[in-house]
Amino acid sequence: MNQSTYTYTEIKRQFAAWKQLLYHLEKKRSKNLKIVEKYSEAVWVFTGCGTSYYLAQVASLLFENLTGIPSKAVPCSEILIFPQIIFNSKSEYLVVPISRSGTSTEAIMASRTAKNNLKLPTLVVSCNPDSTLVKEAVHALSFPFEKEESMIMTGSFTSMLLSIVHLAALYAEDRQLITKIAKLADTAEALVQNSEPQIKDIAFVDDLEDFVFLGQGPYYGIANEAALKIQEMSISHSQSFHALEYRHGPKSTATANTLLTLLFSEAGLSLEADLLKDLKQLGATTLTLTSAHMVKECHRADYIIDVPPGYGDILTPFLYMPVLQLLGYYKATAKHLNPDNPKNLTAVVEFNLTENGKYGKKEI
Numbered sequence: 001m002n003q004s005t006y007t008y009t010e011i012k013r014q015f016a017a018w019k020q021l022l023y024h025l026e027k028k029r030s031k032n033l034k035i036v037e038k039y040s041e042a043v044w045v046f047t048g049c050g051t052s053y054y055l056a057q058v059a060s061l062l063f064e065n066l067t068g069i070p071s072k073a074v075p076c077s078e079i080l081i082f083p084q085i086i087f088n089s090k091s092e093y094l095v096v097p098i099s100r101s102g103t104s105t106e107a108i109m110a111s112r113t114a115k116n117n118l119k120l121p122t123l124v125v126s127c128n129p130d131s132t133l134v135k136e137a138v139h140a141l142s143f144p145f146e147k148e149e150s151m152i153m154t155g156s157f158t159s160m161l162l163s164i165v166h167l168a169a170l171y172a173e174d175r176q177l178i179t180k181i182a183k184l185a186d187t188a189e190a191l192v193q194n195s196e197p198q199i200k201d202i203a204f205v206d207d208l209e210d211f212v213f214l215g216q217g218p219y220y221g222i223a224n225e226a227a228l229k230i231q232e233m234s235i236s237h238s239q240s241f242h243a244l245e246y247r248h249g250p251k252s253t254a255t256a257n258t259l260l261t262l263l264f265s266e267a268g269l270s271l272e273a274d275l276l277k278d279l280k281q282l283g284a285t286t287l288t289l290t291s292a293h294m295v296k297e298c299h300r301a302d303y304i305i306d307v308p309p310g311y312g313d314i315l316t317p318f319l320y321m322p323v324l325q326l327l328g329y330y331k332a333t334a335k336h337l338n339p340d341n342p343k344n345l346t347a348v349v350e351f352n353l354t355e356n357g358k359y360g361k362k363e364i
Contacts, residue, residue: 006150007233007332007339011325014155015189017145021159022182024143025166035123035139036067036171039094044071045086047079048098049106051153051228052160055098057221059164062314065218066168066177073221076110087118095122096164100148100156102131111136125163127156141167150340152232154325157225158318165314180311184318187308192322195305199323202303203330208259208285211238213324214246215263216272222317222324223263229328233339236331243272246279254282261327263320264290264298266313273297289320 025032044063046056056073064071074086076097087093095114099107102124111133114120124137127145134140141163148156162181169177202208211230213223220242227240241250243262254260260279264272273295279286280300288301291309298304307319332339 005329005338005340006148007152007154007329010148010150011154011322011329012192013146014158014322015185015192017155017159018162018185018188021143021145021163022166025163029170032141032167033170035141036069036167039092039121039123040067040069040171042069042092042094044069044094044096045079046071046073046096046098046164047076047107047110049076049104051157051225052098052100052104052107054221054225054228055157055161056096057224058218058317059096059098059161059221061218061221062161062165062317063168065314066165066172066174076104076106079110079113080106083113083118087120093120095120096125097122097133097137098125098160099131099133100127100153100160102126102128102133104133108133108136125160127160151342152229152328152339154229154322158321162318177314180315184311184315187311188319188322191305191307191319192326195323196326198303198305199326200330202259202287203327204334205285206334207257209236210253210255210258211236211261212246212250212254212258212284213238213240213261213263214243214275215240216243216265216268218313218317219243219263219265219320222320223261225321226261226324226327229325230331232342233328234331234335234337235342236335243268243275247275251278251282254279254284256283256285258282258284259287260284261287261289261324262301264288264295266294266316269295276300289323 046060048056053075060071060073097107097111111122115122121138123139124133125141126134129142213226215223223240227238230236230238276297286301287303288298289305290298292298292306305323329339
């Protein structure tokens with residue numbers, strides 16, 4: 001398999017997409033800020049399906065961290081089935097559906113349920129400004145984005161996440177962070193270029209058949225997404241956990257065929273460094289993503305991706321994710337699989353949705 005696949009192209013072009021996105025959103029700065037100001041007293045409920053749900057997990061934590069506005073992440077299906085668990089009459093809410101295509105059935109259903117049944121405002125984040133989801137939203141955070149031809153979400157994940165973090169940074173008036181965001185694309189692109197040969201080597205180790213990704217805070221959603229990329233592209237077994245939770249049972253499944261990937265955070269350096277010592281005792285292969293100068297113990301790992309320092313736990317997830325996407329791509333390549341067309345998958349999950357927002361004959 002050569003590198004002419006859509007997936008590879010879309011992983012590598014995402015950095016240019018970030019620059020275009022930021023240019024566009026800067027022009028809409030005033031309009032978008034008014035949305036945050038209007039709902040600054042509400043609980044922001046970020047929601048999505050699959051990759052977009054994992055994006056919501058990261059976005060909700062970063063958004064609340066930056067703005068102080070209470071936020072949480074739920075799958076779209078929970079809004080459909082158990083809305084009473086998510087929403088209560090004592091709080092105000094803004095529902096933030098996230099969808100690459102804006103045509104995912106569950107995302108549309110969840111958005112309609114929030115807007116029409118629960119009378120809640122919505123702010124849609126999508127790569128498709130002409131989609132049903134965007135057109136029906138009360139508000140939308142959209143931007144120019146070259147459509148992904150692969151079924152696998154790569155640049156769309158990071159681009160939609162960046163639009164949310166940029167919005168939060170503007171509201172927080174964090175000029176230093178905004179300056180770093182402007183430099184992020186070039187830094188991430190250089191990291192991918194420098195680390196790609198090593199990632200390819202790791203993926204082509206035949207004995208590595210089981211993958212575990214570990215992360216805390218915003219890195220937990222990144223770990224979930226990394227596990228999904230391996231599953232989707234290479235049809236390999238993968239799992240993800242909060243990093244320190246791995247000691248509490250899951251470590252029993254580690255074998256010599258397991259690659260344990262630890263996504264270091266600045267907030268948890270010492271605790272995660274201690275965890276790395278324990279992981280090395282399990283007989284598995286270890287990979288760390290971190291800034292090597294910050295974590296002296298990372299030399300204990302079998303493989304190290306040395307990530308540029310200075311971006312903190314708000315922006316470092318954007319440096320980790322493209323590298324992890326490449327791991328999935330190259331593992332698929334190693335197994336002679338086509339990552340553009342994974343088994344049993346479609347680019348958009350759509351099913352029987354009637355015009356009035358009902359699924360079959362069941363009332364939402």
